Amino acid sequence: MWRTVTPAVFVFAAFMQPGIAAAQFSLQAWAAKRAEATAAFRAARFRDAEALGREALALAGPNPNEAVATSANDLGLIFNEEAKYADAATQFEYAIAIESKYFPADSPATAAVYNNLGGADYRLGKFADADRAYRRAVEIFDLTDNSANPQFIAALSNYGTLCYQMGRYQDADLLYTRAMRLGEKALPEYDPVLIRSVNGLALVRGALGQYSESEALIRKALETQTAHLGPQSAAVANSLGFLGHVYELQSRYADAEPVLRRGFDICASTLGKSHPQCVETLNALATALRHAGSLSEAEASYSEALAETEKTLGRDHPSIASLLNNMAEVYIAQENYKDALPLLLRARSIMERTVGPEHADVASILANIATVYAAKHKFKEAEDLYRQALAVDVKIFGERSAAVARDFHNLGSMYSAMGRQNEAEVHLARALTIYEQMFGPGHISAALTIGNLAEVYRHEKRYEESATAYRNAIALREKTMPPDDTRWIGLLQGYASVCRALEQYAEAEKAEVRVTRIRVKNALHGE
Numbered sequence: 001m002w003r004t005v006t007p008a009v010f011v012f013a014a015f016m017q018p019g020i021a022a023a024q025f026s027l028q029a030w031a032a033k034r035a036e037a038t039a040a041f042r043a044a045r046f047r048d049a050e051a052l053g054r055e056a057l058a059l060a061g062p063n064p065n066e067a068v069a070t071s072a073n074d075l076g077l078i079f080n081e082e083a084k085y086a087d088a089a090t091q092f093e094y095a096i097a098i099e100s101k102y103f104p105a106d107s108p109a110t111a112a113v114y115n116n117l118g119g120a121d122y123r124l125g126k127f128a129d130a131d132r133a134y135r136r137a138v139e140i141f142d143l144t145d146n147s148a149n150p151q152f153i154a155a156l157s158n159y160g161t162l163c164y165q166m167g168r169y170q171d172a173d174l175l176y177t178r179a180m181r182l183g184e185k186a187l188p189e190y191d192p193v194l195i196r197s198v199n200g201l202a203l204v205r206g207a208l209g210q211y212s213e214s215e216a217l218i219r220k221a222l223e224t225q226t227a228h229l230g231p232q233s234a235a236v237a238n239s240l241g242f243l244g245h246v247y248e249l250q251s252r253y254a255d256a257e258p259v260l261r262r263g264f265d266i267c268a269s270t271l272g273k274s275h276p277q278c279v280e281t282l283n284a285l286a287t288a289l290r291h292a293g294s295l296s297e298a299e300a301s302y303s304e305a306l307a308e309t310e311k312t313l314g315r316d317h318p319s320i321a322s323l324l325n326n327m328a329e330v331y332i333a334q335e336n337y338k339d340a341l342p343l344l345l346r347a348r349s350i351m352e353r354t355v356g357p358e359h360a361d362v363a364s365i366l367a368n369i370a371t372v373y374a375a376k377h378k379f380k381e382a383e384d385l386y387r388q389a390l391a392v393d394v395k396i397f398g399e400r401s402a403a404v405a406r407d408f409h410n411l412g413s414m415y416s417a418m419g420r421q422n423e424a425e426v427h428l429a430r431a432l433t434i435y436e437q438m439f440g441p442g443h444i445s446a447a448l449t450i451g452n453l454a455e456v457y458r459h460e461k462r463y464e465e466s467a468t469a470y471r472n473a474i475a476l477r478e479k480t481m482p483p484d485d486t487r488w489i490g491l492l493q494g495y496a497s498v499c500r501a502l503e504q505y506a507e508a509e510k511a512e513v514r515v516t517r518i519r520v521k522n523a524l525h526g527e
Contacts, residue, residue, distance in 0.1 A: 026059060026061065050078050053071065072092070085123040107140070111151070114134070122161075125356065127166055131166075134162055138155060138156060147182050153193050157176060157193070160201075161200060166396075169204050169207055176197050176200045189228070190225055195225065195239065199239060218239055221239050234266070248287065254482070260285035279309050283323060290330055295333055318361065332372065344368050344369045344372065348369065351365060366385045370410065383414065402435075402438065405435050412429075425453065432446055447476035450469050451494075454470040461501075488514070496512045
């Protein structure tokens with residue numbers, strides 16, 4: 001969701017150094033080569049763009065100057081598109097070092113390069129470094145009146161995206177809100193920079209459980225885009241993707257599916273199926289199908305997304321790793337661990353080669369590999385991987401984040417399966433505390449953890465506590481999970497067992513009858 005911003009073409013006369021002024025022919029040759037690189041970049045011919053960008057950098061001269069800084073930033077943007085994020089960060093840092101010498105302290109051009117550096121660090125999973133870069137970009141923009149500068153508005157949204165990913169929802173809300181307010185004054189109402197701030201703010205509000213407000217923001221953006229750009233525009237398709245994601249945050253997968261299908265169809269007809277926006281929407285659609293239990297269709301959609309991504313980005317791009325991880329989750333849901341493990345190992349290898357081992361996506365992959373090992377009763381290997389994932393997530397996000405809560409949940413669930421109920425309770429309770437700190441009590445994110453805590457209490461014969469936890473988990477699941485979903489079965493069976501232990505036979509029978517009804521209905525539908 002982050003957006004790199006190419007700085008405006010510099011007016012070199014304003015900052016001309018004597019050495020540069022004497023090399024007018026070199027400047028002309030450099031400008032022509034830069035124009036070639038830019039054309040290749042815009043045509044998505046990134047390999048050609050890189051070669052031309054390197055030539056432009058060489059033409060800019062061996063000594064640091066404004067043209068060198070410009071070409072270094074250009075090359076960094078090209079490296080970003082090639083997923084060479086460490087190389088991109090190096091180029092942006094080089095550009096900043098030069099600009100800090102030749103440009104005024106309040107130069108918006110320097111702020112824009114800090115913004116680009118933040119994007120590269122974000123992709124590398126170096127969230128602390130990205131935070132520093134984005135914060136510096138905003139500080140520089142704030143030194144002068146940049147309230148109407150689209151680059152400043154985009155930088156605010158980028159910083160908001162980082163805060164959102166780190167679970168710093170209040171900070172993200174403030175940044176997106178500021179970007180939106182500035183954009184509303186300075187930009188056309190359909191401008192993509194403004195719309196992005198609106199959609200980003202909608203995601204934050206959704207994560208905070210403010211679903212009505214979240215949906216209203218995106219629908220307003222959709223109305224604006226439809227009126228100005230037409231209902232079949234790529235911009236409308238993009239906002240439909242955001243709307244589908246907000247539905248997914250609420251586990252409203254039946255609502256998300258048609259919205260994401262429409263978004264993908266529009267995107268494919270306007271940009272082509274291989275475009276990153278289309279692939280991202282297809283990936284989101286597959287995820288909605290997976291959560292809804294339509295596993296075969298989810299697998300097919302992930303496969304299509306994977307094939308389209310390989311066409312444009314090759315086999316070793318981080319996006320490939322993410323898709324492999326998602327497809328493996330389909331196999332895990334099918335208990336097809338034999339096919340899941342090779343995908344996860346390949347995904348891990350790609351991510352560690354391209355962005356390094358300390359990345360949030362690597363932690364997610366490690367957790368899934370651990371889940372496969374736990375299912376095979378390889379508990380020692382699983383525990384080590386779960387703890388590696390936890391260490392990475394804590395380093396990136398801090399102690400309080402959804403990712404860290406997930407890691408504690410996974411460890412607690414594994415300990416319960418191993419019969420280590422005391423350790424299970426400690427870890428599950430820690431996960432629940434984090435969820436409640438982030439979202440407040442009774443949020444859907446905690447439903448699975450509460451259900452697993454109920455199971456721990458049942459094993460310890462703490463039946464009253466278990467029954468209360470089961471009822472809370474069931475109430476949360478009722479808000480989002482279809483009534484005939486097979487995932488109800490284990491929860492309801494556990495609750496029935498506790499009710500019988502408490503001699504609440506009517507309540508137990510009610511749960512057992514519902515289990516039977518779910519099984520019969522799914523059997524009749526061949527699921």
